[in-house]
Structures are given as C-alpha cells and as structure tokens.
Amino acid sequence: MIRGYTTPVTEISEKDFEALVTLALEEDLPAGDITTDSLFNSNESCKAELLAKEEGVLCGLAVIHCLIGKTKANVKWKPTLSDGTALTKGAVIGTLEGSLVDVLKMERILLNFIQYLSGIATNASKVTKEFPNLLILDTRKTLPGYRKLAKYAVYMGGGANHRLNLSEMAMLKDNHVAKAGSIQSAVQIVRNANPGKKIELEIDGLSQVSEAIASNPDIILLDNFSDSDTEKAIELIKEKSSKIRIECSGGITPDKLKFLSKFQDIGVSMGYLTHTVKFLDISLDIK
Structure with a gap:
C-alpha cells in the first residue's frame, strides 16, 4: 500500500523549523531568564536525561540541535533513540551535558516541540495499528x-x-x-x-x-x-x-x-x- 498521494514527508531539516525555534526563543526569553540568571552561575554544569514518562512514538529530535545552535548553548546532545522509535515508560531518549544555565533556559521550548510532535506520531500509530x-x-x-x-x-x-x-x-x-x-x-x-x-x-x-x-x-x-x-x-x-x-x-x-x-x-x-x-x-x- 502506497503511503500517501504525493511525496511523503520522510524527513525534516533545520530550514523546516528554524523560524519556529527563533519565535519560541523570542517568546520565552525576551530579556533572559530572571529566575535562573539570579540563582545560578554560568560556570555550573549538569547532565540531563530526556525521559519518556509514558508509551508512545518519539518525534522531533532534530529540533534540539537547532535550539542549541540558536542559543549558542555550551551543551552537547547525545541521542540514544531516534524519531519513529516506540517508547516504553522510563526509556532514556538522550542526554544533554554542559552549562546548567543553558539547559534550564531551553528546557521548556525543547519539551514543547518534542512532546507535541510525539503526541501526533502516537495518535497516528494507534490508529494505523488498529x-x-x-x-x-x-x-x-x-x-x-x-x-x-x-x-x-x-x-x-x-x-x-x-x-x-x-x-x-x-x-x-x-x-x-x-x-x-x-x-x-x-x-x-x-x-x-x-x-x-x-x-x-x-x-x-x-x-x-x-x-x-x-x-x-x-x-x-x-x-x-x-x-x-x-x-x-x-x-x-x-x-x-x-x-x-x-x-x-x-x-x-x-x-x-x-x-x-x-x-x-x-x-x-x-x-x-x-x-x-x-x-x-x-x-x-x-x-
């Protein structure tokens, strides 16, 4: 069975979401993060795990590289899973290592993209499997x-x-x-x-x-x-x-x-x- 009538969207590149990431940053950080900037030093570091809290289908990881680049964050992203992966509860999707301040500032935007796109992928998976x-x-x-x-x-x-x-x-x-x-x-x-x-x-x-x-x-x-x-x-x-x-x-x-x-x-x-x-x-x- 052919998957669609026209060329399917089998991959995405930075040009497909760069403008959205820019808008998200302008929306969330118009003048910095006053909470984080007040409490943490720029030289503090951390390791953060991106975790699945429920079953579903993963989607949207490419946005993370764009987000790191746009913010010039001193952070390295190491994925352990890829888009399209069937997630189990507790699965480690990947890790971010580097500046704690930078991770805190991008956390909500990163999650918004990945949670939303994974929600769509999960919707589609449930229907197509049934x-x-x-x-x-x-x-x-x-x-x-x-x-x-x-x-x-x-x-x-x-x-x-x-x-x-x-x-x-x-x-x-x-x-x-x-x-x-x-x-x-x-x-x-x-x-x-x-x-x-x-x-x-x-x-x-x-x-x-x-x-x-x-x-x-x-x-x-x-x-x-x-x-x-x-x-x-x-x-x-x-x-x-x-x-x-x-x-x-x-x-x-x-x-x-x-x-x-x-x-x-x-x-x-x-x-x-x-x-x-x-x-x-x-x-x-x-x-």
Missing part, C-alpha cells in the same frame, strides 16, 4: 507554520500524508464544480491547466458517483457518506475503474473506521491526527 488495511491520511488541519513538522510526525507514526499544500495537488469541491458548471468540466479544466498534477474530486452524494467516475479524477473523495451509501459508491467505482483511488472523510469515528476496514485499499483522511493532540509525557531530568 486498522492496518486502511490508508490513514492526515489533512491540512495543522497549526500555522507547523505543517511540515506535523505531517512528518504522522509519517513517523505510520500514517500517510495527504497533500502538503495547495500547490502540490488539486482538490475539487462543490464551489469549484459550481464555477465550472459540472463535475466533468471542473476536472478537465484543472487537468488542462496542471498536467501531471493529481486531481482529487470530492462528492457528497450517490447521485454524483456516475459523473465523478466518468470525469476520471485520480481520487474520488466520499465526504460524509452514510455506511450504506459508502458501500454502494465503492462498489460502483471499483466496478467501473481499477485506477481511480477512493478516499473517505468527514466526522470519521472509531465505529466508522471499523466499518471501512472491511474494504481494501481505501484511504481515510482524519483531521483528528493533528488537531486533537495530547502532548506525550516526556521530561528532562536534570542531575
């Missing part, structure tokens, strides 16, 4: 600026990536179809204007299925279909075309996933993966 025969896709429902990081975290958790942005792939919805005059016209206009780009067509009722198939998009999205209509639509599409991929979306619940899991090679897009996220419990234990 429903391995479904293509679990993310959406663009991400915090502004965090899009690539969030999609990377979904991928690290075993999920698949939908389009990264509006430029990567076309998705035709009812307002686009209304402008073009018909489903077939909308697909044809976009295909002519963007040769080589995938086209996904969203429909919201069985009455649109036949015209949707005739328009030959790359993907047909069944939005908010009932279980019975979903089954009928999938049967019709598979009967008429072996190339058109099928995706379901709209208020997807665990019960809906159980129903959809009886089909093969069906995509399911879930905003839940990135917009309903609990920080994974990870701590920095300073010695």
